[in-house]
Amino acid sequence: MRDVDLATLAVDVTCRSPAIDASGPISTRQVQRHYDVMSLPYRIFWGNDLHHGLFLTGRESPRRAQRQLLEYCSSLSWIPTGAKVLDVGCGYGGTIIYLVRKFGCSVEGLTLSPKQARIARQKIARAGIANRAKVHVCDVERTELDTKYDLIWMMESSEHLHDKAGCIAKIARVLGPGGKFVISAWTGAQSGPLMRDLARLTVCPGFQTAQEYEAQMEAAGLTIKISEDLTPNVLPTWEICRRRVARVRLLWRVLPLEIQDFIHAIPLVSEAYRCGLMSYMIIVGEKI
Numbered sequence: 001m002r003d004v005d006l007a008t009l010a011v012d013v014t015c016r017s018p019a020i021d022a023s024g025p026i027s028t029r030q031v032q033r034h035y036d037v038m039s040l041p042y043r044i045f046w047g048n049d050l051h052h053g054l055f056l057t058g059r060e061s062p063r064r065a066q067r068q069l070l071e072y073c074s075s076l077s078w079i080p081t082g083a084k085v086l087d088v089g090c091g092y093g094g095t096i097i098y099l100v101r102k103f104g105c106s107v108e109g110l111t112l113s114p115k116q117a118r119i120a121r122q123k124i125a126r127a128g129i130a131n132r133a134k135v136h137v138c139d140v141e142r143t144e145l146d147t148k149y150d151l152i153w154m155m156e157s158s159e160h161l162h163d164k165a166g167c168i169a170k171i172a173r174v175l176g177p178g179g180k181f182v183i184s185a186w187t188g189a190q191s192g193p194l195m196r197d198l199a200r201l202t203v204c205p206g207f208q209t210a211q212e213y214e215a216q217m218e219a220a221g222l223t224i225k226i227s228e229d230l231t232p233n234v235l236p237t238w239e240i241c242r243r244r245v246a247r248v249r250l251l252w253r254v255l256p257l258e259i260q261d262f263i264h265a266i267p268l269v270s271e272a273y274r275c276g277l278m279s280y281m282i283i284v285g286e287k288i
Contacts, residue, residue, distance in 0.1 A: 026205045028112065028139055031160050034203045035113035037258040045244050045262075049094035051156050051184070052234040052280060062240055069184075069234070070098050073155070073282055076226045077180050079103045083150035086110070088140050088171065089157020093120030093133070100129045105151075109135040110143070112160075141167050145174045155184040158213070159204040165216040172220035175287040181222055183213055183285075186269075188278035194268060195277060201265035210281045222285030231273055234280045238270045 042050055046062060053065025054072055079085075083105045087095055090109025099105040111117050120135045141161060152171050161167045172181060188195055190206045199206055214224050245263050252263060272278035 025162075026160075026200070026203050028141075028162075031203045032112040034258050035111070036115045037256050038262060039113070039115045039119065041255075041259050041262065043092075045241050046237070048092060050091040051095075052237045053240075054230065054233050055236045056233065058236060062237075065237070066094075067098075069230075070095060072230075073182060073184055074099070074102065076228070076282060076284055077151060077153075077182050079105070079151055079180075082106070084148070085151045085153055086145075086147075086149045086171070086174070088152065088154045089160070090120060090135060091116055093123045093135060095153065095155060096120065096133045096135070097123060097127045097129065099153075100132050101127070105132070107133045108147070109133070110138055110140050111135065112137070112139060140171070145171065147174060148176045149174055150176060150179050152179070152181045154182065156186070158183055158185050159202070159207060162205045164208060164213075165219070168213075168216045169220040172217070172222055172285075172287065175222075177287060179287045180225075181217060181220075181285040181287070183217075183281075183283045185210075185213065185281055185283070186278055187213065187281045188272065192277070194272060198265060198268045198272060198278075201261045201268065203261075207278070210279065210283065213281070213283050217283065217285040220285075221287060223288055224283065225286050226282065226284035228282050229279050230282060231278075231280045235270070235273050238266055238273070242266050242270070 047066055049066045051066060052069060053062050054069035055065050056068060081104050083103060085099055085105045085107040087107055087109040090096055090111050093109060096107045096109050099107050109120060114137050117135045117137045124130055124133045141163060152175060158164060175181060186207060187210045188207045189209055190199065195207060210227060214227060217224060245266060252260060
């Protein structure tokens with residue numbers, strides 16, 4: 001592990017990022033705006049899906065690595081053919097399309113972003129699966145859920161929840177017996193300047209540890225079946241982003257503040273992963 005002054009790095013990023021406002025909590029509206037504004041930049045900097053890639057050889061393309069993460073997480077989830085799925089934080093619909101095509105699932109996707117929903121619906125229509133997939137614009141923390149599901153899928157969206165324990169408990173109630181709850185998340189203690197600034201830059205109300213997620217899932221009546229650290233295999237995601245962002249360095253100062261914040265977050269994420277302050281975890285709970 002190479003030495004790095006994380007406090008200095010965090011302060012330096014804070015000073016260079018005018019969008020940081022440490023005076024108040026992250027609002028749902030800020031999260032929505034972030035994903036509306038970042039719709040095109042995310043696809044340019046990384047790819048058509050928002051989630052990390054899983055690099056098994058280190059030579060994969062971003063597209064292949066992203067597909068490998070979906071394949072790996074679904075292999076740990078024991079998804080039955082024709083399962084009814086709720087994708088919380090569905091992004092541009094890539095996971096929805098994968099689950100429908102691979103397992104014949106019926107999927108409902110939730111997103112805060114109208115722009116994401118529009119893109120996802122277009123992709124679903126082009127894929128010819130509109131009869132098995134729906135996308136809704138809503139805040140899952142404020143939405144009543146009354147349909148029973150076989151699988152709840154939360155890939156890199158739980159970080160944006162304000163009341164993680166309360167939302168996990170609410171969502172777990174709509175799982176049928178034997179249903180699986182899959183959470184893939186950036187995990188780490190919300191302490192120290194680097195993690196606080198990283199949360200701010202990535203519009204997350206706060207991070208929590210894998211142990212906290214597991215305890216919340218167990219309190220919601222789930223049995224933890226899988227808890228696996230994938231950090232080394234997802235880390236190349238951020239080096240690829242860093243290289244792509246560097247190509248437009250001369251434009252940074254004229255970009256919207258949300259994009260500037262994303263750019264400033266890239267070195268923080270890499271260092272947080274490398275220094276063990278943050279991990280990328282997949283946690284699977286089963287409702288007995």
